[in-house]
Amino acid sequence: MNSEELFKISKNIIPGGVNSPVRAFEPYPFFVKEAKGSHILDIDGNDYVDHCLAYGPILLGHSDEDVMNDVYNQMQIGTAYGAPSENELKLAQEVIDRVPCAEMVRFVNSGTEATMAAIRLARGFTGKNKIVKFEGAYHGAHDYVLVKSGSGAACLPDSAGIPESTTQNTLSVPFNDVEALTQLIKEEGENIACIIVEPVMGNIGCVEPTVKYLKFLREITEENGIVLIFDEVITGFRLSHGGAQEYYGIKPDLVTFAKVLGGGFPIGAYAGRKEIMELIAPNGPVYQAGTFSGNPISIQAGLSTLKKLDYPFYGELSRKGDLLRNNISDIVEDLKLDLQVVGLSSMFQIYFNPDTVLNYEIAKRSDVKRFLVYFRDLLKNGVFIPPSQFECNFISGAHSEEDLIKTSEAIENALKLAWDL
Numbered sequence: 448m449n450s451e452e453l454f455k456i457s458k459n460i461i462p463g464g465v466n467s468p469v470r471a472f473e474p475y476p477f478f479v480k481e482a483k484g485s486h487i488l489d490i491d492g493n494d495y496v497d498h499c500l501a502y503g504p505i506l507l508g509h510s511d512e513d514v515m516n517d518v519y520n521q522m523q524i525g526t527a528y529g530a531p532s533e534n535e536l537k538l539a540q541e542v543i544d545r546v547p548c549a550e551m552v553r554f555v556n557s558g559t560e561a562t563m564a565a566i567r568l569a570r571g572f573t574g575k576n577k578i579v580k581f582e583g584a585y586h587g588a589h590d591y592v593l594v595k596s597g598s599g600a601a602c603l604p605d606s607a608g609i610p611e612s613t614t615q616n617t618l619s620v621p622f623n624d625v626e627a628l629t630q631l632i633k634e635e636g637e638n639i640a641c642i643i644v645e646p647v648m649g650n651i652g653c654v655e656p657t658v659k660y661l662k663f664l665r666e667i668t669e670e671n672g673i674v675l676i677f678d679e680v681i682t683g684f685r686l687s688h689g690g691a692q693e694y695y696g697i698k699p700d701l702v703t704f705a706k707v708l709g710g711g712f713p714i715g716a717y718a719g720r721k722e723i724m725e726l727i728a729p730n731g732p733v734y735q736a737g738t739f740s741g742n743p744i745s746i747q748a749g750l751s752t753l754k755k756l757d758y759p760f761y762g763e764l765s766r767k768g769d770l771l772r773n774n775i776s777d778i779v780e781d782l783k784l785d786l787q788v789v790g791l792s793s794m795f796q797i798y799f800n801p802d803t804v805l806n807y808e809i810a811k812r813s814d815v816k817r818f819l820v821y822f823r824d825l826l827k828n829g830v831f832i833p834p835s836q837f838e839c840n841f842i843s844g845a846h847s848e849e850d851l852i853k854t855s856e857a858i859e860n861a862l863k864l865a866w867d868l
């Protein structure tokens with residue numbers, strides 16, 4: 448069977464035919480046969496340079512041989528224990544050694560679980576109920592944060608099935624806007640438990656903080672007894688050795704991870720100041736638990752992956768990212784298009800938008816129809832990016848210069864088609 452036929456069947460037995468909404472696109476998504484290094488192959492015989500990379504977890508490339516060997520060996524000695532194993536300590540220590548704010552770490556199974564637990568912990572620590580997130584930020588699919596969300600939830604910003612009594616405690620403001628947050632804290636500061644922020648907003652494309660914004664967040668939270676949570680589910684171990692907090696030199700109180708930390712396997716984690724983390728059960732009164740938490744396969748994959756992610760790795764990754772972004776910028780300039788080429792390190796996107804994108808309001812003005820023409824043409828020419836203007840594109844250590852040249856050429860073609868040039 449081909450992808451079209453499988454999708455027809457899938458739609459009858461899996462809602463929307465996919466197991467996460469962002470994977471569905473018109474007329475049908477391709478079904479994967481296999482993925483290796485920087486490439487992903489479909490069952491219809493197409494081979495794509497992969498810039499979706501499973502929405503971020505794949506940093507060494509698909510099925511890195513060293514990681515797979517270690518995982519295979521771990522599989523021979525157990526796949527789930529329900530009791531502690533020494534590797535959990537080794538991975539926790541690795542996180543603590545790398546990440547400035549991490550004094551203690553608790554492993555969970557996904558980014559959603561990590562942000563849910565971190566917010567509950569901030570509420571338990573402060574005794575306050577309200578939380579602040581940024582418009583367009585995505586922190587997973589749980590009730591506390593599905594308010595003005597980005598990623599796939601941008602189509603359903605206020606999901607059905609969530610009690611108003613929950614969402615009324617979730618306040619949101621535009622990113623990079625000092626005044627809006629200052630005003631909100633003036634009005635509500637004494638009720639706010641935490642501010643959760645993606646230091647680089649990766650679920651409305653790719654929006655960097657302005658130079659002073661993260662510093663401002665640190666100061667205003669400290670002054671008002673509010674817990675600052677960096678959601679580093681995308682940026683953690685991708686942006687740099689110690690994540691966005693090392694990259695920008697700002698230390699939050701708590702941090703959440705997932706994606707890269709699992710080396711291609713499901714994982715999540717939250718970490719931070721010992722004084723706060725000590726409140727988690729069984730030590731303290733904030734309950735959080737999971738049958739598969741600290742799963743030995745994911746932990747081994749994470750350990751083997753982080754072992755390979757040293758400072759020279761990130762230097763080389765940034766060099767490749769710069770190369771690709773510069774190529775794209777040159778193309779956009781040659782074609783005289785008023786578009787925004789954005790990104791840093793291994794993250795990139797093109798906004799089909801004439802204005803500098805600082806927040807969700809501006810991002811939403813992008814020409815999404817043209818973006819879809821561009822996406823489809825890239826796919827036709829062997830380059831896979833997420834099918835949305837409001838996702839980020841990635842590169843991995845496995846992407847070769849040849850891959851990046853192919854991507855640049857396909858982008859040039861696709862832009863010409865989208866803009867009728």
Ligand SMILES: Cc1ncc(COP(=O)(O)O)c(C=O)c1O
Nearest residue numbers: 557558559585586587680681705
């Ligand atoms: C910043 C951010 N936080 C949280 C999540 C939720 O992670 P998961 O899909 O692993 O539940 C995601 C992505 O899905 C994300 O990009």
Ligand SMILES: N[C@H](C=O)CCC(=O)O
Nearest residue numbers: 467469502598599650838
């Ligand atoms: N943008 C999301 C994560 O970063 C996409 C993952 C998903 O919802 O499947």
